Amino acid sequence: MTLWEKAYLPEILRGLSITTGIFLRNMARWITGRKGALTTYYPEEQRPDYAPRNRGKHILTQRPDGSPQCIACNMCATVCPAKVIEIEAGFDANDPAHPKFPVRFEIDYSRCVFCGLCIEACPEDAIRMVPATPGLPSTDRFNMWLTMDEMLTWNPHHDVAKPYPPKGGDPILRGDVSSTH
Numbered sequence: 001m002t003l004w005e006k007a008y009l010p011e012i013l014r015g016l017s018i019t020t021g022i023f024l025r026n027m028a029r030w031i032t033g034r035k036g037a038l039t040t041y042y043p044e045e046q047r048p049d050y051a052p053r054n055r056g057k058h059i060l061t062q063r064p065d066g067s068p069q070c071i072a073c074n075m076c077a078t079v080c081p082a083k084v085i086e087i088e089a090g091f092d093a094n095d096p097a098h099p100k101f102p103v104r105f106e107i108d109y110s111r112c113v114f115c116g117l118c119i120e121a122c123p124e125d126a127i128r129m130v131p132a133t134p135g136l137p138s139t140d141r142f143n144m145w146l147t148m149d150e151m152l153t154w155n156p157h158h159d160v161a162k163p164y165p166p167k168g169g170d171p172i173l174r175g176d177v178s179s180t181h
Ligand code: SF4
Pocket: 076, 079, 080, 081, 082, 083, 084, 085, 107, 111, 112, 113, 114, 115, 116, 117, 118, 119
């Protein structure tokens, strides 16, 4: 570290000058009726330009016949650090391929931290987070529960689950080539 860097004071003054410059610029914009700081006055204003990879609203994917892909295994609820996913499982003996299904699937958005761990944990690509924001503001926290119906018909787009194993996975597991072992 040079003596100049060890002194710290020049860097502190440089930082203060940047902060003061931005403050004065925003103040001048505010006084002249233009928008001030580069911020969004949520919820009155909402950004239309979330990145495609933004993890916002949760959705549940569906099988081609429209039923939920979810097999009610509870892995997402188990891994959720905020413990905000509630699943009630049903059983259909007439569907041996997918006997378990969710009767109720809800997320308490007032406590969700949008970490995405539920998505990572799902073995079925049954739950995803799409770029759209969930529309959270409410005067009552009990209005902030996201229901299964909302997650299945969110846009009212219907997302079909990816085939398993997902494309790009092991071609042998995917069944595209046969193993020589
Ligand atoms: S995003 Fe995180 S906190 Fe929210 S439901 Fe999923 S695991 Fe829980």
